[in-house]
Amino acid sequence: MSYFVTTEQANQVLSKLLETYDVYAPKRFPKQGRFSDTDIIRYAKVEKVDDIVYDEKSDFPAKEVINPIQQAIFYFTEDEFRASKGHTRPILLFARPCDINAQKVQARIFMDNGGYQDLYYARMRELINFVLMECPGGDDTCFCCSMGTNKTDNYVMAVRFGEDGLKVEVKDDKFAPYFEGAAADDFTPKFVEENQTKVTVPEIPDKDVLLALKNHPMWREFDKRCVSCGACTIACSTCTCFTTRDIVYGQNPEVGERHRIAASCQIDGFSDIAGGFGYRKTAGDRMRYKVLHKFHDYKVRFGEDMCVGCGRCTSRCPAYIPITATVGKMAAAAEEIKKEQGK
Ligand code: SF4
Numbered sequence: 539m540s541y542f543v544t545t546e547q548a549n550q551v552l553s554k555l556l557e558t559y560d561v562y563a564p565k566r567f568p569k570q571g572r573f574s575d576t577d578i579i580r581y582a583k584v585e586k587v588d589d590i591v592y593d594e595k596s597d598f599p600a601k602e603v604i605n606p607i608q609q610a611i612f613y614f615t616e617d618e619f620r621a622s623k624g625h626t627r628p629i630l631l632f633a634r635p636c637d638i639n640a641q642k643v644q645a646r647i648f649m650d651n652g653g654y655q656d657l658y659y660a661r662m663r664e665l666i667n668f669v670l671m672e673c674p675g676g677d678d679t680c681f682c683c684s685m686g687t688n689k690t691d692n693y694v695m696a697v698r699f700g701e702d703g704l705k706v707e708v709k710d711d712k713f714a715p716y717f718e719g720a721a722a723d724d725f726t727p728k729f730v731e732e733n734q735t736k737v738t739v740p741e742i743p744d745k746d747v748l749l750a751l752k753n754h755p756m757w758r759e760f761d762k763r764c765v766s767c768g769a770c771t772i773a774c775s776t777c778t779c780f781t782t783r784d785i786v787y788g789q790n791p792e793v794g795e796r797h798r799i800a801a802s803c804q805i806d807g808f809s810d811i812a813g814g815f816g817y818r819k820t821a822g823d824r825m826r827y828k829v830l831h832k833f834h835d836y837k838v839r840f841g842e843d844m845c846v847g848c849g850r851c852t853s854r855c856p857a858y859i860p861i862t863a864t865v866g867k868m869a870a871a872a873e874e875i876k877k878e879q880g881k
């Protein structure tokens with residue numbers, strides 16, 4: 539069933555929902571952007587429909603709500619510990635199709651990975667109800683259609699924002715009572731069918747091609763261009779890597795809390811091991827690892843590419859390295875290698 543609600547009616551619905559749910563959506567934070575006098579749009583709790591930024595892509599992904607950049611995972615004293623209590627109220631999470639599909643990617647890593655289930659991700663994920671935000675088309679960094687992540691049916695409600703109100707499809711009947719008395723509508727969400735930017739993910743037929751691709755000179759370009767800041771992975775909708783840090787409360791180092799903090803494969807030292815050896819010492823090596831992981835390795839293991847084409851890594855990169863151009867270069871290198879190897 540679908541409805542049309544004016545902005546005033548939508549705010550009344552939202553206040554009723556807030557009695558049971560926490561509601562997270564993209565929100566504007568004025569003057570907190572990367573450059574002077576620019577804003578940032580990131581996920582936060584909202585209490586009014588007007589707080590929701592629907593006509594611009596958020597700088598950071600919806601994953602921040604489920605898998606935050608930093609969280610306390612347990613508290614310890616000398617001889618005991620207890621896990622952090624975590625969120626308890628159910629959540630309505632407003633998200634575009636790429637962000638919803640990104641959680642399918644993250645769930646495979648955190649909840650369906652060789653029998654291992656991550657407590658902190660799983661307990662948060664159980665609380666999530668996606669509210670699909672109809673995507674008006676993204677921007678010139680988006681390439682969801684190339685990655686097949688432009689559509690989803692994983693939502694309880696879908697919303698189209700307009701000047702005078704909202705159109706809402708209620709897919710899960712438990713939300714229908716909130717719209718009692720609202721005008722019926724025939725709305726169903728539309729999905730983006732074509733992006734301005736397109737990507738062709740290279741076919742890597744065997745290990746010989748893969749090995750030659752890993753050793754291809756194209757990666758050396760990034761030794762000079764990439765500044766190894768890790769901004770691309772922190773903004774990425776699907777990256778899951780984290781490290782831990784202990785915060786002690788006072789002089790006794792055995793009393794404190796352990797935090798889990800997002801880590802980046804793009805930062806020097808990420809792959810260092812005991813004895814001082816590092817597997818990926820240059821920025822180009824680290825770029826090769828990231829791009830192959832997103833556009834080959836994850837697929838070999840789980841059957842789908844890891845990247846959802848949200849384009850946030852491109853937007854956040856201070857060195858203006860677009861992921862789409864990098865994949866394009868990798869595709870050209872793969873073709874060159876296949877020709878050389880007669881494949
Ligand atoms: S690699 Fe870039 S485009 Fe792909 S999901 Fe991550 S941030 Fe989005």
Ligand code: SF4
Binds near residue numbers: 768854855857858
């Ligand atoms: S954001 Fe750009 S410069 Fe920073 S690590 Fe990623 S690719 Fe390199």
